[in-house]
Amino acid sequence: MNIESTLRADRIWRNVIRGAGLFLLIITAAIGIFLLYRGTGTFTIYGHSLSEFLFSTQWQPADTLAGGGHVGAGIYIVGSLITCALALLMATPVSIALAIYMAEITPSVGRRFWQPVIEIFVGIPSIIYGWLGLTILVPFLQKYTTADSGFSVLAASIVLAIMIFPTITSVTMNAINSVPKTYRQGAYGLGATRWEVIYKIVLPVAKHGILAGVVLGLARAFGEALAVAMVIGKMKAFPKSLLDPTVNLTSAIAADMGGTMEGSEYNMALWTMALFLFVISLLFILLIRYITSKGGNLSESK
Amino acid sequence: MKASKAIPGPRRRALSTDRLVTLGLHILAGATLLLLVGFVGHIAWSALSEFKPELLAFSPTGIGNQFFNTIYLVFLALLISIPLGIGAGIYMAEYATKGKAQKIMRISIETLSSLPSIVLGLFGYLVFIIMTNSQWNLFAGALTVSILTLPLIATITEDALRALPASYAKGSYGLGATKWQTISRVLIPAAFPAIITGIILAAGRVFGEAAALMFTAGMSTDINWASTDITSPTNAFNPFRSGETLSLQIWASRSESLDPNASAMANLSALVLLALVFTFSIGARALSRHLNRKNLGDNK
Numbered sequence: 227m228n229i230e231s232t233l234r235a236d237r238i239w240r241n242v243i244r245g246a247g248l249f250l251l252i253i254t255a256a257i258g259i260f261l262l263y264r265g266t267g268t269f270t271i272y273g274h275s276l277s278e279f280l281f282s283t284q285w286q287p288a289d290t291l292a293g294g295g296h297v298g299a300g301i302y303i304v305g306s307l308i309t310c311a312l313a314l315l316m317a318t319p320v321s322i323a324l325a326i327y328m329a330e331i332t333p334s335v336g337r338r339f340w341q342p343v344i345e346i347f348v349g350i351p352s353i354i355y356g357w358l359g360l361t362i363l364v365p366f367l368q369k370y371t372t373a374d375s376g377f378s379v380l381a382a383s384i385v386l387a388i389m390i391f392p393t394i395t396s397v398t399m400n401a402i403n404s405v406p407k408t409y410r411q412g413a414y415g416l417g418a419t420r421w422e423v424i425y426k427i428v429l430p431v432a433k434h435g436i437l438a439g440v441v442l443g444l445a446r447a448f449g450e451a452l453a454v455a456m457v458i459g460k461m462k463a464f465p466k467s468l469l470d471p472t473v474n475l476t477s478a479i480a481a482d483m484g485g486t487m488e489g490s491e492y493n494m495a496l497w498t499m500a501l502f503l504f505v506i507s508l509l510f511i512l513l514i515r516y517i518t519s520k521g522g523n524l525s526e527s528k
Numbered sequence: 529m530k531a532s533k534a535i536p537g538p539r540r541r542a543l544s545t546d547r548l549v550t551l552g553l554h555i556l557a558g559a560t561l562l563l564l565v566g567f568v569g570h571i572a573w574s575a576l577s578e579f580k581p582e583l584l585a586f587s588p589t590g591i592g593n594q595f596f597n598t599i600y601l602v603f604l605a606l607l608i609s610i611p612l613g614i615g616a617g618i619y620m621a622e623y624a625t626k627g628k629a630q631k632i633m634r635i636s637i638e639t640l641s642s643l644p645s646i647v648l649g650l651f652g653y654l655v656f657i658i659m660t661n662s663q664w665n666l667f668a669g670a671l672t673v674s675i676l677t678l679p680l681i682a683t684i685t686e687d688a689l690r691a692l693p694a695s696y697a698k699g700s701y702g703l704g705a706t707k708w709q710t711i712s713r714v715l716i717p718a719a720f721p722a723i724i725t726g727i728i729l730a731a732g733r734v735f736g737e738a739a740a741l742m743f744t745a746g747m748s749t750d751i752n753w754a755s756t757d758i759t760s761p762t763n764a765f766n767p768f769r770s771g772e773t774l775s776l777q778i779w780a781s782r783s784e785s786l787d788p789n790a791s792a793m794a795n796l797s798a799l800v801l802l803a804l805v806f807t808f809s810i811g812a813r814a815l816s817r818h819l820n821r822k823n824l825g826d827n828k
Binding site: 232233235236239240242243244245246247249250251253254256257258260261264320323324326327328331332340342343345346347349350351352353354356357358360361362388418419420421422445448449450451452456476479480483484488496497500503504507508510511515 | 616619651813
């Protein structure tokens with residue numbers, strides 16, 4: 227091969243690679259733009275207000291181009307918030323405890339045995355968690371509690387908690403593992419017990435990483451659609467107790483999108499929900515970036 | 529035992545707290561393992577206790593077609609996202625100027641990988657189905673899922689390239705190689721084990737994807753295995769036919785399906801999905817160990 231063709235190949239490939247990079251940007255931009263364009267239709271075309279969408283609980287969008295219905299997604303938003311908050315409440319302590327166990331109590335078994343176990347949990351498709359929830363949890367709740375059907379906020383929260391705990395565990399474990407060894411040695415040298423070292427040294431140092439893991443878990447829970455839709459009961463009402471069914475954003479999109487008329491008020495309102503989910507997931511990214519940037523000193527001082 | 533009595537109170541409390549917490553953590557870890565064993569056991573038991581050979585058939589009475597669709601869809605998705613993802617990864621690691629370009633790329637990748645898959649499914653539905661005026665089809669599903677795998681593969685490639693010793697590239701440049709020669713003949717081959725492992729992991733993760741597919745690949749499947757005409761809407765390899773995957777089959781059988789075998793089929797689908805995911809995750813681990821050992825051997 228002569229030099230000229232080698233250099234030409236170099237130039238051509240540089241552009242090809244740049245193209246691939248650019249393509250990724252274009253896809254991201256396209257998703258953002260399409261969501262923004264479709265999602266704002268509720269406000270621009272059908273003239274609803276943002277506060278109606280966010281706070282009103284009257285959800286009766288018309289499946290016509292004329293519009294004139296109501297697009298209050300309050301119940302759906304509250305459903306998403308409650309289930310995610312409960313899931314987080316259940317999953318976070320367990321995840322952090324497990325991560326401590328794997329990283330600090332049994333470090334060598336932790337790496338060789340527990341890490342693959344957690345990876346398997348992460349890898350189980352969410353639809354299977356939903357199916358397990360539907361076939362085990364829902365009948366269980368119906369039989370042993372006062373729940374009417376078993377489809378409930380509690381069932382959805384438990385399914386979500388089981389789905390996100392491996393995510394939080396593995397991020398927390400990484401955060402704990404990246405705490406410099408010298409910190410622990412210093413504390414042990416002063417006569418601290420293992421639990422004192424964990425509680426007073428390791429966890430405070432790793433807290434930014436742990437928090438990032440929790441937000442990541444929350445983001446996963448917020449965006450999960452089908453696993454929740456299988457067990458939440460899809461009842462368009464505020465739940466009065468944990469055992470009542472309700473509905474959330476993702477399950478509404480999953481259930482109703484296929485049946486709406488393209489471009490109708492109903493259709494657009496569902497797109498607005500999708501846009502809302504997109505915005506929330508962007509906020510979570512920013513939050514994680516902010517948290518990890520605050521904890522950034524740690525990795526530099528290693 | 530005199531020595532232990534001599535331990536002052538606070539210290540003794542600290543020691544017993546330590547033991548108590550350790551015990552508690554052991555129990556929690558055991559419970560977690562039990563949960564996993566319970567899940568897998570339950571799925572395997574429900575699938576096998578209702579098992580009938582016809583459930584495996586490549587016809588509407590079995591999950592064979594869904595199994596084929598799942599594999600074919602992931603294959604198509606990887607066909608699209610591997611070249612683009614590796615390209616984007618190379619760009620991030622080798623071409624993008626430090627600072628702005630990298631920052632924008634990173635934000636873009638993070639955005640894509642945190643996108644709720646139902647939102648991605650809507651995007652795919654709008655762009656690949658409605659705007660192209662087509663019916664649900666596997667190709668649209670593959671395009672949508674490839675958006676999920678794209679950021680994964682790009683990140684993996686970037687990390688793999690960055691993990692290489694700087695001396696690799698320097699040695700190559702020192703011999704007069706161009707940038708592309710260095711990348712294609714030195715860096716990519718050296719990073720290959722990590723990249724291929726990452727791709728297998730990415731594949732394992734999309735087998736179970738459902739929300740992104742329900743409005744794109746479709747919820748029905750009709751394959752005529754005798755067909756040899758790839759343009760026929762019932763030909764197995766025609767990417768422009770609708771193709772329900774295993775995960776969508778589970779979703780559909782929750783209530784909509786009137787087939788008395790629906791629950792048995794869903795259990796079996798769940799078991800097959802689990803088996804696929806496990807195989808890929810364990811396979812990726814084994815392969816990466818094997819390739820790493822081989823690489824280390826070559827360096828000696």
